Amino acid sequence: xxxxxxxxxxxxxxxxxxxxxxxxxxxxxxxxxxxxxxxxxxxxxxxxxxxxxxxxxxxxxxxxxxxxxxxxxxxxxxxxxxxxxxxxxxxxxxxxxxxxxxxxxxxxxxxxxxxxxxxxxxxxxxxxxxxxxxxxxxxxxxxxxxxxxxxxxxxxxxxxxxxxxxxxxxxxxxxxxxxxxxxxxxxxxxxxxxxxxxxxxxxxxxxxxxxxxxxxxxxxxxxxxxxxxxxxxxxxxxxxxxxxxxxxxxxxxxxxxxxxxxxxxxxxxxxxxxxxxxxxxxxxxxxxxxxxxxxxxxxxxxxxxxxxxxxxxxxxxxxxxxxxxxxxxxxxxxxxxxxxxxxxxxxxxxxxxxxxxxxxxxxxxxxxxxxxxxxxxxxxxxxxxxxxxxxxxxxxxxxxxxxxxxxxxxx
Amino acid sequence: xxxxxxxxxxxxxxxxxxxxxxxxxxxxxxxxxxxxxxxxxxxxxxxxxxxxxxxxxxxxxxxxxxxxxxxxxxxxxxxxxxxxxxxxxxxxxxxxxxxxxxxxxxxxxxxxxxxxxxxxxxxxxxxxxxxxxxxxxxxxxxxxxxxxxxxxxxxxxxxxxxxxxxxxx
Numbered sequence: 001x002x003x004x005x006x007x008x009x010x011x012x013x014x015x016x017x018x019x020x021x022x023x024x025x026x027x028x029x030x031x032x033x034x035x036x037x038x039x040x041x042x043x044x045x046x047x048x049x050x051x052x053x054x055x056x057x058x059x060x061x062x063x064x065x066x067x068x069x070x071x072x073x074x075x076x077x078x079x080x081x082x083x084x085x086x087x088x089x090x091x092x093x094x095x096x097x098x099x100x101x102x103x104x105x106x107x108x109x110x111x112x113x114x115x116x117x118x119x120x121x122x123x124x125x126x127x128x129x130x131x132x133x134x135x136x137x138x139x140x141x142x143x144x145x146x147x148x149x150x151x152x153x154x155x156x157x158x159x160x161x162x163x164x165x166x167x168x169x170x171x172x173x174x175x176x177x178x179x180x181x182x183x184x185x186x187x188x189x190x191x192x193x194x195x196x197x198x199x200x201x202x203x204x205x206x207x208x209x210x211x212x213x214x215x216x217x218x219x220x221x222x223x224x225x226x227x228x229x230x231x232x233x234x235x236x237x238x239x240x241x242x243x244x245x246x247x248x249x250x251x252x253x254x255x256x257x258x259x260x261x262x263x264x265x266x267x268x269x270x271x272x273x274x275x276x277x278x279x280x281x282x283x284x285x286x287x288x289x290x291x292x293x294x295x296x297x298x299x300x301x302x303x304x305x306x307x308x309x310x311x312x313x314x315x316x317x318x319x320x321x322x323x324x325x326x327x328x329x330x331x332x333x334x335x336x337x338x339x340x341x342x343x344x345x346x347x348x349x350x351x352x353x354x355x356x357x358x359x360x361x362x363x364x365x366x367x368x369x370x371x372x373x374x375x376x377x378x379x380x381x382x383x384x385x386x387x388x389x390x391x392x393x394x395x396x397x398x399x400x401x402x403x404x405x406x407x408x409x410x411x
Numbered sequence: 412x413x414x415x416x417x418x419x420x421x422x423x424x425x426x427x428x429x430x431x432x433x434x435x436x437x438x439x440x441x442x443x444x445x446x447x448x449x450x451x452x453x454x455x456x457x458x459x460x461x462x463x464x465x466x467x468x469x470x471x472x473x474x475x476x477x478x479x480x481x482x483x484x485x486x487x488x489x490x491x492x493x494x495x496x497x498x499x500x501x502x503x504x505x506x507x508x509x510x511x512x513x514x515x516x517x518x519x520x521x522x523x524x525x526x527x528x529x530x531x532x533x534x535x536x537x538x539x540x541x542x543x544x545x546x547x548x549x550x551x552x553x554x555x556x557x558x559x560x561x562x563x564x565x566x567x568x569x570x571x572x573x574x575x576x577x578x579x580x
Contacts, residue, residue, distance in 0.1 A: 122542065125467035132475025143440060143486050151486065158483040162476065182542060
């Protein structure tokens with residue numbers, strides 16, 4: 001350990017990057033499973049059910065399929081743009097996760113480090129900068145594919161991103177006015193108000209020094225623009241399958257298509273994390289600090305979940321399911337029980353990531369829910385909505401928040 | 412310091428490469444992409460000087476908004492490859508002395524700047540470059556130039572709208 005200590009500043013980030021990429025790619029894979037399952041149940045279907053118990057191995061099968069599929073290149077493509085676009089999309093999507101803080105600072109083996117990869121003091125701006133570039137992946141894919149559907153998808157995407165970036169950036173100004181910093185970590189810490197729990201979050205805005213104002217309008221504007229930025233329903237015009245076959249990725253197959261796919265889901269995770277940090281208190285628990293009993297909530301959720309999976313698993317149709325599901329259930333139950341038995345600092349360390357994960361999961365579920373519920377916008381409706389409603393409302397939110405804060409500082 | 416210098420030369424080299432590629436490429440989209448590379452390298456150079464805010468804004472405004480509009484317009488007009496024409500005789504005759512004179516002038520300016528510089532770059536002081544300090548300066552010392560610039564941009568927007576409207580009528 002001591003021999004490695006001088007290199008800790010480079011080793012620790014490398015380990016963190018490897019871990020985060022692994023976790024996020026797995027999460028992406030199971031997000032597709034969750035999406036198909038949830039949409040299936042909303043539409044009174046079963047969703048994936050064949051590969052593995054409850055379709056749990058479906059992402060694995062999809063991954064194998066992506067790798068083994070033939071990868072034809074259409075004629076007349078612009079090779080540079082065609083090959084570069086999927087790489088750019090995936091690269092920017094993964095890079096943007098680097099500035100997200102997933103929890104408060106932790107000390108492992110005497111080495112204090114932040115719970116994320118990079119802790120920079122302009123992390124919000126850095127995130128917006130990366131988001132601003134991500135449109136090129138889609139635009140280049142659309143233009144480089146030498147196909148009219150792709151080109152239309154790319155065009156729509158560029159226009160849509162320019163329009164919604166404005167309201168997305170403006171909608172967080174209210175939070176920035178209250179926080180007085182561009183660092184995501186400090187924005188979360190600012191929302192911590194020990195005895196009021198979730199009332200301190202920016203969506204309620206009941207902060208420590210009574211220097212806050214509810215950001216519910218900002219939150220709505222941000223989330224709507226963020227959905228548009230990630231090209232998800234009801235703003236999925238760039239890939240509208242009923243009009244444009246598959247839009248900008250019509251001509252892509254195999255791993256190149258998978259890269260767009262992973263990029264889209266990673267962007268969903270980033271945006272959900274960002275809205276969690278900006279408006280829902282990041283890793284903070286919704287309960288007051290004095291309610292120490294709530295730190296056993298991870299166990300209280302994990303143990304019944306594990307027991308239920310065991311109960312469900314032993315009645316499953318296939319033998320494989322009867323082995324796999326109780327196995328998963330036992331692991332979850334043991335983790336839940338272990339949190340009671342292990343020293344308390346373990347439980348306290350996972351509180352931050354637990355709440356962060358919980359909130360991000362809720363946001364992702366909301367995303368999927370919207371996809372199953374809402375129809376796609378028409379192009380003119382999309383533009384009208386962005387420029388004539390969302391943008392003025394975000395500007396109004398900036399003016400309102402600054403007026404309230406100005407009045408509070410004087411009075 | 413050597414690491415910083417190394418990064419500087421990598422970024423500067425990439426920026427020059429992008430600028431040259433911008434002129435040499437025959438397709439407008441490739442030129443636009445080269446320009447984006449230049450913008451990103453410039454942002455990296457700002458970051459190297461400790462001007463984080465300017466670097467981020469450089470990427471958001473130039474790399475993001477402005478260049479997306481460029482790419483959008485090129486794609487919308489479906490601009491094809493440019494055809495190479497023969498050089499005009501005057502250009503091929505005058506280009507060497509003019510380029511030499513320009514290179515000399517730029518080199519002279521850089522040399523003069525180095526000779527007159529007394530200390531490190533102002534950015535190295537750190538305080539000047541933080542976002543808070545920058546915004547304080549923008550809204551106190553430089554408030555009139557700042558507001559005038561925004562007024563200019565407003566006029567430009569109005570002009571664009573008037574031109575677009577006239578075409579419709």
